[in-house]
Amino acid sequence: MSKFWLVKSEPHVYPFSQLKEDGQTHWDGVRNYQARNFMRDSMKVGDLVLFYHSNTKPPHIAGLAKISKEGYPDHTSWDINSNYFDAKSDPDSPRWFMVEIEPIADFSPILDLPTLKEMPALQGMALLARGQRLSVQPVEPEHFSIICNAGGLGDLL
DNA sequence: GCCAACGTTGGC
DNA sequence: GCCAACGTTGGC
Numbered sequence: 001m002s003k004f005w006l007v008k009s010e011p012h013v014y015p016f017s018q019l020k021e022d023g024q025t026h027w028d029g030v031r032n033y034q035a036r037n038f039m040r041d042s043m044k045v046g047d048l049v050l051f052y053h054s055n056t057k058p059p060h061i062a063g064l065a066k067i068s069k070e071g072y073p074d075h076t077s078w079d080i081n082s083n084y085f086d087a088k089s090d091p092d093s094p095r096w097f098m099v100e101i102e103p104i105a106d107f108s109p110i111l112d113l114p115t116l117k118e119m120p121a122l123q124g125m126a127l128l129a130r131g132q133r134l135s136v137q138p139v140e141p142e143h144f145s146i147i148c149n150a151g152g153l154g155d156l157l
Numbered sequence: 158g159c160c161a162a163c164g165t166t167g168g169c
Numbered sequence: 170g171c172c173a174a175c176g177t178t179g180g181c
Binding site: 032033034130131132133 | 162
Binding site for chain 3: 008010054055056057058059113130131132133135
């Protein structure tokens, strides 16, 4: 399975700088089955994660993070006061899962989407596909390596 | 703010 | 099981 991932966050909701402040966070609120399956089944402690800022101008990869805790039930799904409450999720048979991530480093330079699209070696990357909405997605090792090198983090691989 | 892409819901 | 309606994502 993949050892490399990308997660999307809207920077006005939860920016990478906030993750650095917090030291770690649980990635709650994901309500998509494909993304759920990745978090529940495939993400392992130590896997590396590109932290992508969506819905901003321009969208960009802000930093590198890693999985610090493997998939466990997303308790916000049965918290009636949470925006992420799901009446169909039963604590005895949780429907939604999350992982914990912690920050490693900022990208320098920041790699924005137009720049990524211009990189021939990244053609075919899921993130760059039209209509790709998945907020948790695997990244090919070659793509990951190229991105880290371009973002000044090649030494960390 | 627009709208294309896509996932989900629910009637049949 | 099909598919139209609807809601959301997210780039532009």
